[in-house]
Amino acid sequence: MTQPKKRFDLARLMFGILFILVMIVVCLWVVRPFILGFAWAGMVVIATWPLLLRVQKYTGGRRTPAVIFMTLLLVVVFVLPFGLVINSIVDNSGQLVDWVGKPENWHIPKLAWLNDIPGVGRRLYRNWQAMTADNGKALVASVQPYAGAATTWFVSQVAHVGGFMLHGTLMVVFSALLYAKGEAVAKGIRHFALRLAEKRGEAAVILGAQAIRAVALGVVVTALTQALLGGIGLAISGIPYATLLTVLMFICCLAQIGPSLILFPAVFWLYWSGDNTWGTVLLVWSCVVVSMDNFLRPALIRLGADLPLLLILSGVIGGLLAFGMIGLFIGPVVLAVSYRLISAWIDEVPEPTDELPDLERDLNI
Incomplete structure (x- = not known):
C-alpha cells in the first residue's frame, strides 16, 4: 500500500522563517549596546590566549590568578595610556590657554631659511611672503573654508569619548569572562x-x-x-x-x-x-x-x-x-x-596544463 504524498506547506515554511528573522533582529537589538565591547574582547582574548596559557603555567595551572593578571594587564595597556593622555591635556590646558591669549605669541614667522632650499626655495619663500602679507589675511582666507569642517569633526570626535570609555570598560569585563571560560x-x-x-x-x-x-x-x-x-x-x-x-x-x-x-x-x-x-x-x-x-x-x-x-x-x-x-x-x-x-x-579541480587547448576542437567550431 503506497503512502499518500505529503503536501508541501509553503505558508508554514514562510512563517517559520519570518519568526526566526524576527527573533534574530530582536536579539541583536537587545545586545546592540554590548556588541562592540564584546567584539573587541573577542579579538583581544584570541590574540592574547597563548599568553594566558603561559601565565597559567607559571601559576601552578590555576586559571583564576592567570585571569586576574591578564585583566590587570589589559587595564594597564588600554586604560592607563588614555588616562595619561587625558591627564596631560588637563594639566597643560591652562598653559595653552594662557599662550593663546597673549597677542605677542601670535606672530607669523618669516621662514627666511626657505631661500636655502635648492631649486624651489625662492619660489616657496615668495609664495609664503605673499600669503602672509597684511598680517596674514590671505593665509586666513585660504584656511578659513577648512576651519569649520575641522572644528565640526573635532567636536564630533570628542562627543564619542564617553562611548569609547564605555566600550573599553565592557571590553575589559567581557575579556575577563572569556579568559575564564575560553x-x-x-x-x-x-x-x-x-x-x-x-x-x-x-x-x-x-x-x-x-x-x-x-x-x-x-x-x-x-x-x-x-x-x-x-x-x-x-x-x-x-x-x-x-x-x-x-x-x-x-x-x-x-x-x-x-x-x-x-x-x-x-x-x-x-x-x-x-x-x-x-x-x-x-x-x-x-x-x-x-x-x-x-x-x-x-x-x-x-x-x-x-x-x-x-x-x-x-x-x-x-x-x-x-x-x-x-x-x-x-x-x-x-x-x-x-x-x-x-x-x-579552486583546488577541487586539477590545475590547467601548460599546453594551450585547441579552441576549435573544444568548442566544436
Missing part, C-alpha cells in the same frame, strides 16, 4: 560552524582566529614597539608633550601611516629651535624606528598565520576605513577566510 566558548563556536558548514565551517573559524592573531602580532605589536621607541627618542631629545605624541604615534602606526608623521616634524622643530645636536640624534633614531616595520611586521605576521602579507595589510587598511578601529581585525579576518575558501574551491 575553551567552552571556542568549542561552542566550532560546534555552530560544524552545524552550519561541516568541516569547512570549522576550518573557517580556526583560520579567522589565526588571522586575528597574525594582525595582533604583526600590526599591533609592531605599532606598539615603534611608538614606544619613538616616544623614548622624543622624551630624551627634550620634545614637549612626549606622552601625547607617543599615543598619537601609536594611532598612526595602527592606521599604517607610520611614525614619521610625528618623528620628522619633531626633528624639524629641533633644528628650527637651534638644537642641532639633539636634532641629529633624533633624526638617526627616527630613521631606525621608521624602518623597523620593514622586517619586524612580516616576521611577526608569519608567526600568527601563513597568509600573504599584502592580504593582511589590505585588510587592515580597508577595515580601518570601513569599520573604524574594530575594522583593524575585521578586515584581515574577512579577507583571510574568503581567500582560503576560494583557494579550497
Whole structure:
C-alpha cells in the first residue's frame, strides 16, 4: 500500500522563517549596546590566549590568578595610556590657554631659511611672503573654508569619548569572562560552524582566529614597539608633550601611516629651535624606528598565520576605513577566510596544463 504524498506547506515554511528573522533582529537589538565591547574582547582574548596559557603555567595551572593578571594587564595597556593622555591635556590646558591669549605669541614667522632650499626655495619663500602679507589675511582666507569642517569633526570626535570609555570598560569585563571560560566558548563556536558548514565551517573559524592573531602580532605589536621607541627618542631629545605624541604615534602606526608623521616634524622643530645636536640624534633614531616595520611586521605576521602579507595589510587598511578601529581585525579576518575558501574551491579541480587547448576542437567550431 503506497503512502499518500505529503503536501508541501509553503505558508508554514514562510512563517517559520519570518519568526526566526524576527527573533534574530530582536536579539541583536537587545545586545546592540554590548556588541562592540564584546567584539573587541573577542579579538583581544584570541590574540592574547597563548599568553594566558603561559601565565597559567607559571601559576601552578590555576586559571583564576592567570585571569586576574591578564585583566590587570589589559587595564594597564588600554586604560592607563588614555588616562595619561587625558591627564596631560588637563594639566597643560591652562598653559595653552594662557599662550593663546597673549597677542605677542601670535606672530607669523618669516621662514627666511626657505631661500636655502635648492631649486624651489625662492619660489616657496615668495609664495609664503605673499600669503602672509597684511598680517596674514590671505593665509586666513585660504584656511578659513577648512576651519569649520575641522572644528565640526573635532567636536564630533570628542562627543564619542564617553562611548569609547564605555566600550573599553565592557571590553575589559567581557575579556575577563572569556579568559575564564575560553575553551567552552571556542568549542561552542566550532560546534555552530560544524552545524552550519561541516568541516569547512570549522576550518573557517580556526583560520579567522589565526588571522586575528597574525594582525595582533604583526600590526599591533609592531605599532606598539615603534611608538614606544619613538616616544623614548622624543622624551630624551627634550620634545614637549612626549606622552601625547607617543599615543598619537601609536594611532598612526595602527592606521599604517607610520611614525614619521610625528618623528620628522619633531626633528624639524629641533633644528628650527637651534638644537642641532639633539636634532641629529633624533633624526638617526627616527630613521631606525621608521624602518623597523620593514622586517619586524612580516616576521611577526608569519608567526600568527601563513597568509600573504599584502592580504593582511589590505585588510587592515580597508577595515580601518570601513569599520573604524574594530575594522583593524575585521578586515584581515574577512579577507583571510574568503581567500582560503576560494583557494579550497579552486583546488577541487586539477590545475590547467601548460599546453594551450585547441579552441576549435573544444568548442566544436
